[in-house]
Amino acid sequence: MLTPPEVGEDPRISQPMHELSIANAIIDQVTEALRDEGDAAVSVVRVRIGAWSGVVAEALDFAWTAATPGSRVEGSQLEIEKIPGAAWCPRCQKEVELEDLVLRCPVCGESTPRLLRGMEMQILNVELNDEQQAAHP
Numbered sequence: 001m002l003t004p005p006e007v008g009e010d011p012r013i014s015q016p017m018h019e020l021s022i023a024n025a026i027i028d029q030v031t032e033a034l035r036d037e038g039d040a041a042v043s044v045v046r047v048r049i050g051a052w053s054g055v056v057a058e059a060l061d062f063a064w065t066a067a068t069p070g071s072r073v074e075g076s077q078l079e080i081e082k083i084p085g086a087a088w089c090p091r092c093q094k095e096v097e098l099e100d101l102v103l104r105c106p107v108c109g110e111s112t113p114r115l116l117r118g119m120e121m122q123i124l125n126v127e128l129n130d131e132q133q134a135a136h137p
């Protein structure tokens with residue numbers, strides 16, 4: 001059972017349902033991808049999450065612990081690769097890495113409406129216990 005956090009404590013974990021539904025979606029996709037892999041236990045599930053994806057890595061990790069028991073990936077570890085946001089700066093004429101969740105160039109301060117990276121939310125691969133074999137969903 002998932003114990004709901006105290007309302008109003010940490011704004012990052014005040015909406016655990018969002019990450020929980022994402023965790024369930026990942027579990028569904030991995031389960032589907034492993035349909036022909038027999039019943040080898042899953043040791044690691046790797047995902048890539050952009051800073052602008054709206055997914056909080058820590059909350060997803062927490063949701064993973066809550067969502068995986070009884071599923072195909074029970075006992076597996078969720079490895080999260082975080083991708084920082086990057087945008088095109090029209091003044092610098094180059095790609096700049098965003099420091100915060102603000103669409104503004106950290107070098108010159110120009111607004112950078114064109115986001116190039118950071119919206120990722122994808123499953124990279126899955127590691128199985130037996131043969132360290134990777135499946136690509």
Ligand SMILES: [Zn+2]
Nearest residue numbers: 089092105108
């Ligand atoms: Zn700039």
